[in-house]
Amino acid sequence: MQEKIKYVTEQTDEYTMVSFELAEPILPEELKTTKPPEVNPTKGVIISGRGPIWLYGYLIHFYHHTKWIATHDPRLGGAVVVVSHTALKPCGTVVQIP
């Protein structure tokens, strides 16, 4: 079965951007089988994409071992740090996305 959730990653020195695209609306049970991409845990992760809050929730937990995690908010022109293991990027920091 082809996965309905397509992931694309892009890297900078500081973070990995994990963008997802949904070919069609997903069902909660797809959280049981989705395979998000592995990332370098010594960098941050920015999660981006149009999808349900519970998909974001799942991905945030999936990447919780990384340096920091932010979710993209297009209205802010950047991503907001929601999990952090570094004093340099506390929760609430907005990481600008070029």
Place this chain on the structure above:
Amino acid sequence: MQEKIKYVTEQTDEYTMVSFELAEPILPEELKTTKPPEVNPTKGVIISGRGPIWLYGYLIHFYHHTKWIATHDPRLGGAVVVVSHTALKPCGTVVQIP
């Protein structure tokens, strides 16, 4: 300063529902000062409310030590488990909300 994020909790035998309400749109920096309510970690937590994905992300991490965490999705009539430490409620489970 009064907090812009108001939290209300309700308990069942199985989980604590943490509902938030925003008196006005919040800024990312408010994640630095918000004080979500403490909950019983031996139960699950359901997070509910209208707000940005990054507020959900922050709350999901805040409660990650609890038995399981689900986010309310009104379209599904329930909440979807996104973090789980119990085989009885794996990720993707929909918890009906009466």
